[in-house]
Every structure is written in C-alpha cells, then in structure tokens.
Amino acid sequence: MSGSGRLAAALLSFLLFALFVAVWHVTTLPGGGGQAADSEYAKLVGAAAASGQKSAMPSPKDVALKLWEHAKDPFYVRGTNDQGIGIQISYSIGRVLLGFGLAALVAIPLGFLIGMSPLLYRAFDPFIQVLKPISPLAWMPLALFTIKDSATSSIFVIFICSLWPMLINTAFGVSAVRREWLNVARTLEVSALRKAFQVVLPAAAPTIMTGMRISVGIAWLVIVAAEMLVGGTGIGYFVWNEWNNLSISNILSAILLIGLVGMLLDQVLARLARAVTYPE
C-alpha cells in the first residue's frame, strides 16, 4: 500500500475510535430524574441508587482514569488475592506458553507420524473429530477431579484445547506434500530421516505454522475462562474478582489488555509463519 493510503487508513481508524468514544460518552451521561433520597440514606448506598436508579455503565473518562491507575503501578502485591494487573497478565502468559509449548511438543511429532501414514490418519481421525470441539470449561471439572491440582489443571486444559488445531494442520500439511518432491527424494535415494527434515518439514512448515497460530489464539481464549473458574491468579481471576466488585471500569481495562496481548501473541506467530513460507 502506498504511503498516502496508509495514512488514510490510520486516519479512518482514529475517526472510528473517536466516534466510538463519543457515542459511549453520550450514552453514559448521568441522567437526571428520579427523586433523591434523604442524605442519611444516600450515604449508605451508591450514587445512582440514592436517586432511585441502578448503578450505570462507567464513562470513557472513568475507564481512562482506571487504566492510568493500572499503568502507573502494574506490579504491586498487596497480598495473595490482590496483585497488580501486570503480575496477573504475566501469570496468564506463563500458563499459556507452558500449555501451548507442551501441546506443540506433542502435536507436531504426532501430526507428522499421522500425516506420513494414511492408515494412522484414518485410525486417529474419529478421535480427533470428537475431541476437537469440546469446550475448555467442560474439561475443567474432569481435570480438577483427576489431576487433583488446580494449577496443573489449568495448564492441562490449555494443552488439550490447543492440541487439536496443531495436530490436524500438521497431519494435513505433511500428507499434502507434493508427490513430485517425494518422488525426487526417492530417486535420489535420500534416507527417511533426511527426507522428513529436508523435504517434508520445510514443505509442510507454512501449514504447521497456521495451525500453531490458530492454537495460540485458542489458548489465549481458554486461559481467561479457566482462570475465572479456578481463581487464584491470572487475568481471568482479575476479571472475576472485579466482577465480584461490579467494577466495570476494571473489567474494561482487563478486556483491553487481554485484546492487546492476544494480538501480540498472534503477531509473533504471524511473523514466524512469514519466515517459513516459500514461493511455489
């Protein structure tokens, strides 16, 4: 895209954002009306309840202030159950990387094997098809019951959910390597190991990377849900703890951060994917 085109896109993005904030601001303006309660009663309830209304959505300003508060001090520790948003997100990223890493360690070699053999491919297929669509939250009670450790359970749930896209994509990529290339390798009497690493792996790498990119996205979706369920630490716990306090500004801050980190993880894998693509 040309320089002026990029500028126009950035400008349009900014305008969309400004419009969104403006609409948000207008819709959260404090409404009048409702009779005010006497001052002693008003002291005991929230500002909205004092004038006979439900507490309202926070305004963009409230959320911005909250974000600034978190940005100023992201790494505080005020006890087991109250730690800064930076610490919480680090816990979540750590869990995701661990679960995702383990899944990659299992999925890529296994996918390779399945992809190389049409027999295994067909034998594994029904299991993969059944296990793939299971929600992470459905795994959690089973994991807690059998593993008997909540920290390991959350990592297991990430593992099991990010396993399938990588496994399927690896198997597909390996099985779809062009016949001619394999035939050339056979003509040159290349050893099986060398064929796997120098022909099949580079040929299947883009598909494998696509699978990994899908998986890391799923892992990041799963961690928030898993941490909300189990509690303790992590950004999911942070959201749950602030839900408990009905603090929508804090939840919005967390949502923004979850989105940013998810985008970052995706970008990293997209870069890696670009590095292994080859022209046909």
Add this chain to the structure above:
Amino acid sequence: MAGFKNPYDPNIKLSSGCGCGRHATQAEHAAAVETDQLASGSEALHARVVESAVMRALFPQDELRRRFLRAVGAGTALSAISTFFPLGLAKEAFAQTGKLEKPAVKIGFIPITCATPIIMSLPMGFYSRQGLNVDVVKTAGWAVIRDKTLNKEYDASHMLSPMPLAITLGAGSNPIPYTVPAIENINGQAITLAVKHKDKRDPKQWKGFKFAVPFDYSMHNYLLRYYLAEHGIDPDKDVQIRSVPPPEMVANLRADNIDGFLAPDPVNQRAVYDGVGFIHTLTRELWEGHPCCVFAASKEFVTTMPNTYRALLRAIVDATAFAAKPENRRQIAEAIAPANFLNQPVTVIEQVLTGNYADGLGNIIKMPNRIDFDPFPWHSFAVWIMTQMKRWGQIKGNVDYAKVAREVFLATDAAKIMKEAGMKTPTTTTKKFSVMGKEFDPAKPDAYIAGFAIRRA
C-alpha cells in the same frame, strides 16, 4: 508495674501510662494486674518480669519494640529471641501448645461476610498469635472450594455448613470423613428481590419466580425452600431455584436473569447499594440464630496434625469472640473490605456487620444482630440440616442423624477452646429451636420430616 505486662504485646507500652487501654488510669490498671497476679500465680508473673527485662534490654526504645512486634508478630519474636536467650519459663508456657506440625497453612474462602473470622484473623493477627503462617486464598465457587480442599491444596476451608455433612455422607461427591471444628457465623443472610417486585411482598405472589441460591448443599437453599413451602409454594414446581455463585448474583439480578435470591451478605447489601434490589427479609426472621458457614477441615487433617488443628481452631474461636462484640465491628469491616479480601466498598461491609443498613426501599433499619458470631457447633444444627437434605431428596434411606452429627460437628473440642478463650460454653450439645414458629426436636428428626405438607421424602 510495667514489668508485669506482656512484653510481646505490640499494643501496650512498657514505659509509662496504662498501655492496654482497658483502664482509665494507671492505678486502676495496676489494681487489675494485681488481681490477675492472684489468679495466674506468681510463677507465670515471674516469667513475665524476666521476659520484660530481656525485651527492654533488646529494645531500649519502646516504640521500636512495638513496631518490631507488629511487624513480625509475637510468636516469631519469641522464637527468635529464645534461640539466643534461655527463656526457659517462656518455653515451658509455649510447650502447652505443642509443636506445630505444619506452621504454613493454606485456607480457602469465598468472598462473603460469613468468612469474617477466617479472613480477619490474617490482617488482625489472630493466626500469627498462634504461631501460624496462614495464607487465605480467595476461591471462585463452592464446587471449586470443595475440590481444592479434597485435593489438599487447602489444609482447611470456609464451607457452607451442609457441605461437610454432604461430603461425609457422599451426597454430591465421594464420601470422605469431614469435620466442622467451628461455626463461623449465625444469621447474616437475607432474601433480596429485584426492585420491580417491590409491591409483591407476599410469597404467595411469587409463583413463576426464578431464585438463586449459592449452592445445592447450603442453608440458603434449605431456608428458601422452607420459607416458600411454609407459604404454600412448592419450591420444585411453582418456582425455579438455581445455584449461582454469590459474586455473580447481583450481576444476574441486574440483568433480570433472576427475580431474587436468598444469599449471603455482602451480596444483599450490594444489590441495595447498586440500586438493583431490596431486602425483603433477613433470615434471622425465619430462624433466629441459625448457622450459615463453617470452618471445615478433613478428618485426616484433624487427626494427623492435632497441634496445627488446635492452633487454627484457637485463632478462629478468638476471632469469632472478637467479632461477636458490636463495638469491634467497624474495625473489622475496614480490615476485610479491601481487594485482597472481600473487594467491596467499606460502607457495604459496615452496614452488614453493624446492622445499621439501607433496605433498598428508602428506609434505614437498625438490627444489631443482623449477623452474629458464635463458634459452637451444635449437634442439633447438623441434625436439622440432615432432615432438610432428606426432606428434599438429597439423601435417601435411613440416616443415623445423631452419629453423623457427632462425628462431623466437633462440639467437644470447640467447647474446650471456647472455655480457654473465656467464652460462655454450653453444657449440652443439642438444643431445641424453632424455625418459623415450628419447633424442632433433635431427638425426633423423622417425625419432624413427616410433619411437613410439602416434601419429597
């Protein structure tokens, strides 16, 4: 007389003036100490004098000593000093407690005011006074707290009073012997309805309502069912009761997913604070002095770590005794409201604990025992809970009510430690009480169940 005071107490001064704050003048304080002297015997006092001398030599500035004790806790200070100073008598006094098998203990809790004794013991130092290093961990829901406790991730836990009974009986989980060393709170729950129902105050108008309770095995479930059934509403046919974790209740009420709930505080007060609901009735109107949440531990923990168990129980009983005094409630509210514990506005917690609250309809109500604290685990409480489990079909077949109550509710231990803490201790473990005007006799549980018109057993 400074030499006779406990030199490990961070709240007193060793130098001058009445440091304990309980007496108007130093003379009055001295008189009280003298009475104590007669009571506790001269040997203990002798030890005090020695200890005070040691502490004063170590900390010539009194403020320094107090800050040191506040920072590390008396137990730590004492053990640190004993390592290099032969405090023989002090050691002997400590030996009564026995060596803690596991000084670092993890306790799970749900962020509700029922957990007050468990939570406040951390910031207010009741655990450290027993030499315990406790970590209280906020947990997302009752099922998770049950699983984490059964997994031994938690050594002990805050639970709903029916849960240890259900776990022991194997209802809703594999049977594992569980115990209730102490009740945490009595009363302190309420029925809250959405503001749009403010004209439907008669339960007979509640047909088709959707209610939330925290858990199937909860006093909330049994009390709500009892209340509805007494008004002729069948809780299984005429209304819908679902279990929703307490922190999610206000959000659900706000979203019109439910019409009301029988919930622990601060959920009820929070609904009022946010203008979402009003308090229809406090559960103390149904049954004055009913138990709600308990301090629970596995039988295995109690038998394999008796000293740790007793130290924990002592901390909880002391905290409960402290919380039972209305004048301490404001201070407790401030200690447990921050994000590390309940994560609520202080005023909400204060209204719950002091009983001076807004009801959501524009009235200010004064009800000092809205929530109260009494650690004694009455066996008759356990029997009543089991009659309701049976009434609603959660357990089937014959139950030896008295035996299960005796095994799970550890009344003897609690009584002993309450006596040590100087609390009034009941001489029996069963009592009659009445729920909504209907008397319950713990000796005749099956007749009690048969007396209800609406029941599943």
